Amino acid sequence: MSLMVDPFLLLILSSPSGAGKTTLTRKLQDRFPAVRFSVSHTTRKPRPNEVDGKDYHFVTRDQFDELVGRDAFVEWAEVHGNCYGTSRAEIERARSEPGVAGMIFDIDYQGARQIRAKIPDVVSVFILPPSMIELERRLRGRGSESEEILQRRFQAAIDEIEHYGFFDYLVVNDDVETAFKHLEGVVLAERSRRTRRAELAERLLRAGKL
Amino acid sequence: MSLMVDPFLLLILSSPSGAGKTTLTRKLQDRFPAVRFSVSHTTRKPRPNEVDGKDYHFVTRDQFDELVGRDAFVEWAEVHGNCYGTSRAEIERARSEPGVAGMIFDIDYQGARQIRAKIPDVVSVFILPPSMIELERRLRGRGSESEEILQRRFQAAIDEIEHYGFFDYLVVNDDVETAFKHLEGVVLAERSRRTRRAELAERLLRAGKL
Numbered sequence: 477m478s479l480m481v482d483p484f485l486l487l488i489l490s491s492p493s494g495a496g497k498t499t500l501t502r503k504l505q506d507r508f509p510a511v512r513f514s515v516s517h518t519t520r521k522p523r524p525n526e527v528d529g530k531d532y533h534f535v536t537r538d539q540f541d542e543l544v545g546r547d548a549f550v551e552w553a554e555v556h557g558n559c560y561g562t563s564r565a566e567i568e569r570a571r572s573e574p575g576v577a578g579m580i581f582d583i584d585y586q587g588a589r590q591i592r593a594k595i596p597d598v599v600s601v602f603i604l605p606p607s608m609i610e611l612e613r614r615l616r617g618r619g620s621e622s623e624e625i626l627q628r629r630f631q632a633a634i635d636e637i638e639h640y641g642f643f644d645y646l647v648v649n650d651d652v653e654t655a656f657k658h659l660e661g662v663v664l665a666e667r668s669r670r671t672r673r674a675e676l677a678e679r680l681l682r683a684g685k686l
Numbered sequence: 687m688s689l690m691v692d693p694f695l696l697l698i699l700s701s702p703s704g705a706g707k708t709t710l711t712r713k714l715q716d717r718f719p720a721v722r723f724s725v726s727h728t729t730r731k732p733r734p735n736e737v738d739g740k741d742y743h744f745v746t747r748d749q750f751d752e753l754v755g756r757d758a759f760v761e762w763a764e765v766h767g768n769c770y771g772t773s774r775a776e777i778e779r780a781r782s783e784p785g786v787a788g789m790i791f792d793i794d795y796q797g798a799r800q801i802r803a804k805i806p807d808v809v810s811v812f813i814l815p816p817s818m819i820e821l822e823r824r825l826r827g828r829g830s831e832s833e834e835i836l837q838r839r840f841q842a843a844i845d846e847i848e849h850y851g852f853f854d855y856l857v858v859n860d861d862v863e864t865a866f867k868h869l870e871g872v873v874l875a876e877r878s879r880r881t882r883r884a885e886l887a888e889r890l891l892r893a894g895k896l
Contacts, residue, residue, distance in 0.1 A: 663874070665875035669856075
């Protein structure tokens with residue numbers, strides 16, 4: 477049975493806002509419950525309902541800076557005056573925990589860029605909207621933001637898409653079920669990658685020599 | 687809609703005999719009817735029921751040698767006095783045919799090795815038995831071959847497995863449904879690979895500039 481243990485997989489999921497990543501991420505968690513969600517560190521104050529250690533690891537700016545100084549983050553960034561980062565310890569804890577088959581990172585292309593540089597075998601997926609018209613429609617559908625905010629979000633989405641080169645896979649979210657099948661396919665394929673499964677073949681060869 | 691056209695995929699499926707490739711291949715064809723099966727050239731005489739152009743392209747030895755001389759094959763081999771080869775024209779015909787989304791090659795590691803050298807973006811999958819004991823059981827289950835023939839097949843299987851390094855993916859066929867899900871995953875993931883989907887992102891960026 478040990479032959480069939482799933483190899484540990486680090487998976488980056490990224491997308492411009494409006495591409496429908498949240499729904500896809502939730503479906504992925506349901507499908508692969510053994511794959512853990514990464515919890516980021518942040519200096520932002522907790523919102524009501526947010527739980528320390530579950531939604532974020534809430535830390536002070538001093539604590540955050542100290543972690544940066546120790547190179548404790550595989551990626552971090554400052555956004556609107558708040559810092560966010562993914563700690564290496566978070567990954568190592570999951571990796572050493574029995575029954576945990578991987579970790580998903582919900583980050584932007586800048587985080588993806590940093591993690592890929594530090595952990596070369598991480599797998600990265602970028603969710604694309606089916607069209608810019610549909611992206612605009614989805615951004616508008618969110619509520620009553622001003623035209624200025626909408627235009628800024630649209631520009632931010634274009635900026636994200638311009639960095640698609642930092643991702644291994646591009647999944648178009650036209651129909652959510654089809655997009656999910658492709659996302660599921662990425663997980664199953666990457667688990668089957670030779671570099672992650674070579675030990676299986678070696679075990680067969682050792683058994684063949686007996 | 688043209689956004690969602692599946693990119694053309696070349697997929698090598700290989701396995702030691704007894705690993706259950708035939709069933710998996712059939713299921714893959716049912717799941718992806720737009721992916722064409724490669725028809726090899728051979729100098730072997732047709733068996734009753736074999737149809738020229740469907741099971742094989744039956745050719746004379748002179749014709750085969752002439753094709754080899756013109757570098758018309760992406761892989762070829764001589765096995766027990768008969769020649770087998772996969773012609774480049776076969777692939778190009780499929781690639782240019784509307785509605786055809788790829789081609790599957792049912793070949794051994796030596797064919798895989800040759801095709802990968804000539805067509806670097808081909809995707810290769812090696813089906814593994816769950817254990818050597820199970821492999822032997824499956825080989826024995828096939829009928830009443832002599833012990834000598836069984837041992838030769840078992841050794842041939844080990845020889846195949848020793849060359850797992852020529853494949854991108856290793857799929858263990860313990861439970862056929864699980865193995866098939868992984869095989870399906872490889873096709874869906876490889877269709878989503880950035881290098882095959884970059885044109886989608888470029889189209890979005892062009893539309894975003896309008």
